[in-house]
Amino acid sequence: xxxxxxxxxxxxxxxxxxxxxxxxxxxxxxxxxxxxxxxxxxxxxxxxxxxxxxxxxxxxxxxxxxxxxxxxxxxxxxxxxxxxxxxxxxxxxxxxxxxxxxxxxxxxxxxxxxxxxxxxxxxxxxxxxxxxxxxxxxxxxxxxxxxxxxxxxxxxxxxxxxxxxxxxxxxxxxxxxxxxxxxxxxxxxxxxxxxxxxxxxxxxxxxxxxxxxxxxxxxxxxxxxxxxxxxxxxxxxxxxxxxxxxxxxxxxxxxxxxxxxxxxxxxxxxxxxxxxxxxxxxxxxxxxxxxxxxxxxxxxxxxxxxxxxxxxxxxxxxxxxxxxxxxxxxxxxxxxxxxxxxxxxxxxxxxxxxxx
Numbered sequence: 001x002x003x004x005x006x007x008x009x010x011x012x013x014x015x016x017x018x019x020x021x022x023x024x025x026x027x028x029x030x031x032x033x034x035x036x037x038x039x040x041x042x043x044x045x046x047x048x049x050x051x052x053x054x055x056x057x058x059x060x061x062x063x064x065x066x067x068x069x070x071x072x073x074x075x076x077x078x079x080x081x082x083x084x085x086x087x088x089x090x091x092x093x094x095x096x097x098x099x100x101x102x103x104x105x106x107x108x109x110x111x112x113x114x115x116x117x118x119x120x121x122x123x124x125x126x127x128x129x130x131x132x133x134x135x136x137x138x139x140x141x142x143x144x145x146x147x148x149x150x151x152x153x154x155x156x157x158x159x160x161x162x163x164x165x166x167x168x169x170x171x172x173x174x175x176x177x178x179x180x181x182x183x184x185x186x187x188x189x190x191x192x193x194x195x196x197x198x199x200x201x202x203x204x205x206x207x208x209x210x211x212x213x214x215x216x217x218x219x220x221x222x223x224x225x226x227x228x229x230x231x232x233x234x235x236x237x238x239x240x241x242x243x244x245x246x247x248x249x250x251x252x253x254x255x256x257x258x259x260x261x262x263x264x265x266x267x268x269x270x271x272x273x274x275x276x277x278x279x280x281x282x283x284x285x286x287x288x289x290x291x292x293x294x295x296x297x298x299x300x301x302x303x304x305x306x307x308x309x310x311x312x313x314x315x316x317x318x319x320x321x322x323x324x325x326x327x328x329x330x331x332x333x334x335x336x337x338x339x340x341x342x343x344x345x346x347x348x349x350x351x352x353x354x355x356x
Contacts, residue, residue, distance in 0.1 A: 103327070
């Protein structure tokens with residue numbers, strides 16, 4: 001205990017009648033000294049028993065709650081500051097695993113890569129044992145794998161399209177499950193566009209099966225097109241379109257940012273166009289615009305997963321970059337979610353059938 005402001009006699013004891021007027025409080029060091037450290041069990045904690053770090057031993061539960069509030073950059077800084085915390089954060093119940101499950105929920109890479117995949121060592125049960133994952137490494141690798149275009153457009157940017165009517169799939173897949181797709185935003189930047197491109201999501205009924213439906217957003221016209229294949233041969237498609245955003249005036253091709261947002265079975269598209277200014281002035285970046293929730297999945301998608309893609313009308317030199325994903329769109333939902341959801345009567349039919 002520490003005392004301040006009172007008088008003492010020659011023996012160092014407080015004089016009578018003065019103790020009641022003094023402020024007395026325990027020092028933080030006293031509290032740690034009086035509390036024995038809990039020995040860490042190798043079966044329940046990766047921290048070795050010899051680790052003499054009071055915060056880990058005394059405030060274990062408090063630490064695990066507080067660290068969940070950190071983002072990836074702050075978590076990396078914490079790892080760099082303390083080896084014991086780095087080991088704890090990278091455990092199967094640590095912060096890197098929790099952060100990945102939160103950020104990558106409703107997403108997978110390609111045909112089967114989930115963030116919390118459980119690779120095994122050995123051949124089948126009972127020899128199969130769960131391999132210990134480096135969750136920090138897994139977090140970085142999974143994020144990089146999500147933000148890429150699939151072959152033949154490998155990489156995070158498309159700079160050249162070799163043929164007309166090309167479609168570039170992203171490596172990530174978006175879940176149509178309303179409980180999982182509760183806020184997934186994907187954004188791309190278009191800095192070079194010689195002709196016309198669109199952002200779309202296509203339906204995957206099952207792995208390896210032909211795609212049956214799609215929802216396409218044209219950023220320059222502001223239109224959304226819905227298509228669904230109802231017969232393969234002769235080919236017949238049911239289509240419809242709506243015009244939730246106006247045409248971009250004074251521009252022959254779209255430049256800027258485009259995005260899509262999935263939330264509880266509904267989808268909305270976003271654009272932020274570079275507006276060509278008057279002659280002699282520099283182009284300016286316009287405000288974000290949103291279509292509102294234009295469609296749910298039941299109208300055109302039957303599968304469990306959606307594949308986002310970019311569709312190009314003409315070949316040429318482009319610059320399309322995947323910026324990343326997040327859980328929130330660039331505009332607060334309160335500013336646009338109140339717009340009426342487009343219902344069946346709002347869509348203009350545009351069916352077509354190929355010649356036999």
